[in-house]
Amino acid sequence: MNYRLGIDLGGTKIEIIVLDEQGQSVFNQRIATPKGDYQATLDAIVALVELAENFLKKHVLEGSLHTSSIGIGIPGSISAKTGLVRNANSVVLIGKDLKADIEEKLYRPVFIDNDANCFALSEAVDGAAQDYKSVFGVIIGTGCGGALVVNKSIIQGSNGIAGEWGHNPLPWLNYDAESTGRSFKNLSCYCGLSGCQETFLSGSGIERHFLERTGQTLSARQIVELSRQNHHEAKQLMQDYYVWLAKGLASIINVFDPDAIVLGGGLSNVDEIYQEVPAIWDQWIFNNENVNTILTRPKFGDSSGVRGAAWLATS
Numbered sequence: 407m408n409y410r411l412g413i414d415l416g417g418t419k420i421e422i423i424v425l426d427e428q429g430q431s432v433f434n435q436r437i438a439t440p441k442g443d444y445q446a447t448l449d450a451i452v453a454l455v456e457l458a459e460n461f462l463k464k465h466v467l468e469g470s471l472h473t474s475s476i477g478i479g480i481p482g483s484i485s486a487k488t489g490l491v492r493n494a495n496s497v498v499l500i501g502k503d504l505k506a507d508i509e510e511k512l513y514r515p516v517f518i519d520n521d522a523n524c525f526a527l528s529e530a531v532d533g534a535a536q537d538y539k540s541v542f543g544v545i546i547g548t549g550c551g552g553a554l555v556v557n558k559s560i561i562q563g564s565n566g567i568a569g570e571w572g573h574n575p576l577p578w579l580n581y582d583a584e585s586t587g588r589s590f591k592n593l594s595c596y597c598g599l600s601g602c603q604e605t606f607l608s609g610s611g612i613e614r615h616f617l618e619r620t621g622q623t624l625s626a627r628q629i630v631e632l633s634r635q636n637h638h639e640a641k642q643l644m645q646d647y648y649v650w651l652a653k654g655l656a657s658i659i660n661v662f663d664p665d666a667i668v669l670g671g672g673l674s675n676v677d678e679i680y681q682e683v684p685a686i687w688d689q690w691i692f693n694n695e696n697v698n699t700i701l702t703r704p705k706f707g708d709s710s711g712v713r714g715a716a717w718l719a720t721s
Contacts, residue, residue, distance in 0.1 A: 411458055412716025413451060413478045414521065415439070417496045420447075422454040423712045424462065429532045433461050434709075444498050451478070452511045477517040477718030478508065479524035479711050483566050495549065517718035522551035522569065522670075523560045524714030525704070529668040530555040531717050533705035538665035542569065542658055546651075547671030550604035550611075554662060572604040573597050576650055577657045578690060592618065606650045609672055616643055630676055648682040655683065656690035659699050666700045670710055674703055 407427055414421040417439060424433040435454060440446035455476065482494025484505065491499040508516045519527075526543025535541040535555075545551035550572030554561040561568045573595065592614065595602040605611045609626035616622065616629050620639050624632070632640035655667060669679065684701050688694040704710050 409462060410716040410719065411455060411476045412524075412712045412714070412718075413454065413476070414524070414712035414715055415447070415451065415478055415480050415496070415499075416521070417481060420450055420454060421709075421712045422458050423709070423716055424458050425713065425716045429713075431713075432466055433458050434712075439496070442498050444502060447498065448507055448511060451508060455512060475517060475716075475719030476512065476514065477519070477524070477715035478504075479519060479521040479715040479718075480504065481521050483520045484518055486566050517715075519560065519715070519718055520551070520553065521545075521711050523553040523555075523562075524712070524718065525670045525710045526553035526555045526569070526668065526714070527558070527560055527717050528706060528710040528714030529670075529704050530558050531714075533668070533710060533713075534702045535666040535668050538700075540662070540664040540666075542662055542664040542667045544571075544655075544667060544669050544674075545671040546607055546669060546673040547609055550602075550608045551671075552658075554664075571654065571658060572607070573599065573602045574657075575601045576603045576606050576654060578653050603650075603654050607647070607654060607673075612643065612647060612673075615646075616640065619643065626673065644678070645682075648679065649686065651679065652683045652687040653690055655701070656687045659687070659697070660690075660692050664699055666702060668702055668704050670704050670708075 410425045412423045412425065419436050420439050421436045423431055426432055435457060437450060437454065440450055480491065480494060480499060481496050482491050482499055485492045489503055489505065491502050491504050494500050505516055505518050522543060522545045525545060526541055529535045529543060530541040539557060541555045543553045543555065552569040552571040554569045593601045593605045595605050605614070612626045612629055613624065616624060616639070629640050630644065633644040680701055680703065688697050691697055706713055
């Protein structure tokens with residue numbers, strides 16, 4: 407039997423999973439990511455692979471082992487021009503030849519892709535969208551990422567940025583009408599531009615808008631809970647959030663027209679999204695007589711990324 411190893415290399419944790427040929431997890435382990443130390447990060451990945459394969463030899467394969475692939479999801483991407491990591495919020499990875507460095511240590515080919523791509527692939531292969539041809543995967547957490555999967559294959563795009571909807575401006579934003587009683591003072595984004603959807607739709611975006619409206623510093627989770635308790639400012643902000651998200655996703659439907667949109671990241675756990683957003687998004691969708699796109703939560707939650715990494719060799 408062939409086994410797939412997937413690794414989710416995040417800023418705070420590194421997770422490894424082993425999937426069998428049916429996609430069932432037979433091993434899973436998480437460790438803290440070494441802070442600001444690239445070599446220590448490489449060593450941690452190697453140690454996890456050794457741990458997983460030793461487990462297989464001892465408990466599953468009785469001494470024989472054939473791992474068909476190793477995939478790694480990263481919070482960035484690999485430049486097609488240089489082969490180096492770029493646009494990573496784990497800055498220690500930027501400019502590094504991660505693929506070559508890992509392959510040198512593991513003595514085998516390694517597949518590397520963006521963590522949002524891994525998330526979308528996981529949900530398209532055997533997750534919430536496995537029965538659909540075209541899938542848009544969304545990450546709404548600390549940031550706002552996205553990925554496109556068609557026929558269970560990742561669409562990379564000629565620049566390797568397909569699906570990066572978070573760094574487009576929020577569409578149909580009427581500042582005069584929507585800013586009445588609301589604040590749009592600071593929409594600067596880490597990418598260098600201003601008004602990106604990430605500044606509205608990410609958890610940090612919600613926190614920033616709440617701070618500007620109320621002067622209070624609360625987490626996105628706390629704001630959501632306050633809104634459920636009918637706290638006026640929190641409830642109004644979340645109602646605005648559903649409109650912003652509906653507009654952003656409507657623009658994706660207008661361009662890509664996916665069969666399914668799967669939400670991931672911390673904000674995907676907000677139950678109200680799945681009722682509120684589809685109920686209003688048709689007003690921004692062209693030819694909206696019958697919107698067939700479904701909006702769904704992920705099947706595998708925060709394990710989708712690492713599972714998608716394991717599926718990279720077949721995408």
